[in-house]
Amino acid sequence: MKNIVITGANAGIGFETAQSLVSAGHRVILACRNLEKANQAKIQLDAIGKEPVEIIQLDLNSLQQVTQAAHELINRLDHIDVLINNAGLINTQLEATEDGFEKHFGVNYLGHFLWTMKLLPLLKNAEQGRIIHLSSIAHLGGTINPNKFKAENIKHFHTFPYYANSKLANLLFSHHLARLLEGTNVTSNALHPGVVDSELYRQLPKYQYMFVSLVLIPPSKPTKLICEMALDSKWANKNGQYASVQTPAFQSSKAKNTALAQTLFDTTQKLLNSYL
Ligand SMILES: NC(=O)c1ccc[n+]([C@@H]2O[C@H](COP(=O)([O-])OP(=O)(O)OC[C@H]3O[C@@H](n4cnc5c(N)ncnc54)[C@H](OP(=O)(O)O)[C@@H]3O)[C@@H](O)[C@H]2O)c1
Numbered sequence: 001m002k003n004i005v006i007t008g009a010n011a012g013i014g015f016e017t018a019q020s021l022v023s024a025g026h027r028v029i030l031a032c033r034n035l036e037k038a039n040q041a042k043i044q045l046d047a048i049g050k051e052p053v054e055i056i057q058l059d060l061n062s063l064q065q066v067t068q069a070a071h072e073l074i075n076r077l078d079h080i081d082v083l084i085n086n087a088g089l090i091n092t093q094l095e096a097t098e099d100g101f102e103k104h105f106g107v108n109y110l111g112h113f114l115w116t117m118k119l120l121p122l123l124k125n126a127e128q129g130r131i132i133h134l135s136s137i138a139h140l141g142g143t144i145n146p147n148k149f150k151a152e153n154i155k156h157f158h159t160f161p162y163y164a165n166s167k168l169a170n171l172l173f174s175h176h177l178a179r180l181l182e183g184t185n186v187t188s189n190a191l192h193p194g195v196v197d198s199e200l201y202r203q204l205p206k207y208q209y210m211f212v213s214l215v216l217i218p219p220s221k222p223t224k225l226i227c228e229m230a231l232d233s234k235w236a237n238k239n240g241q242y243a244s245v246q247t248p249a250f251q252s253s254k255a256k257n258t259a260l261a262q263t264l265f266d267t268t269q270k271l272l273n274s275y276l
Pocket of ligand 1: 014061088196249
């Protein structure tokens with residue numbers, strides 16, 4: 001039985017993944033911002049598994065709350081076998097996190113960076129720790145521009161570029177972490193789950209949603225890959241990989257740029273100086 005933590009596990013891909021892992025008999029911890037939704041998910045999951053599902057409140061919109069949630073988990077668990085960084089959003093308006101960061105950057109990337117670094121000791125305590133990052137094919141359109149990390153510095157906001165930037169940041173983080181973890185018992189890998197029928201596109205205008213809905217696949221498809229990455233022996237020695245459902249695993253030249261990954265990592269550490 002593995003200890004598995006999934007962020008954003010009350011809906012979409014995260015919930016479907018939790019269902020598979022609970023059915024397989026693992027100890028699953030749902031890290032969710034909304035306790036009511038998390039409890040609804042727990043009721044459904046407890047009906048299919050032997051182990052009661054656990055909940056931890058995690059709001060990636062707040063660095064202070066991320067720190068608190070990580071410390072709570074450190075008090076609760078002696079190790080984590082698998083950390084699935086799944087939570088994410090698409091925002092149609094320019095908004096800031098509690099700490100003033102553009103929301104895609106803050107929630108999809110920065111919060112997860114802090115969360116992962118805090119939980120790294122628990123992953124190292126596992127026999128073999130695996131970190132899985134939900135990136136996206138959208139990273140192909142992403143750039144890293146530190147001048148646009150703070151919401152107050154953004155004059156012209158468009159949803160897709162900022163979502164894409166955050167997904168590029170997820171991928172660069174996964175790759176850099178993999179290099180840092182080389183030779184340890186912990187791996188870091190990322191994936192594009194396909195264009196999945198979930199709540200992610202709930203905010204899009206109707207015509208954009210109609211376009212996206214033409215290619216939607218069910219969450220069960222990425223769940224199969226995520227569970228393989230989490231548990232399968234063929235993923236035991238894979239580190240720094242990028243897998244993809246539905247389309248080939250193309251990566252942009254920026255995603256493969258190790259210097260960019262190092263710079264982003266160093267810049268992020270400075271941003272999180274008082275929390276790390
Ligand atoms: N669906 C796709 O086509 C697609 C494609 C490529 C990549 N992805 C990636 O796959 C991941 C899962 O997406 P999905 O499609 O399953 O989306 P979803 O159905 O919208 O689920 C997203 C989850 O993230 C949670 N979340 C949002 N903001 C949060 C915050 N501030 N703190 C903590 N949790 C938060 C949501 O919680 P609430 O329920 O409380 O909002 C929800 O549980 C995301 O990282 C997404 O970028 C998805």
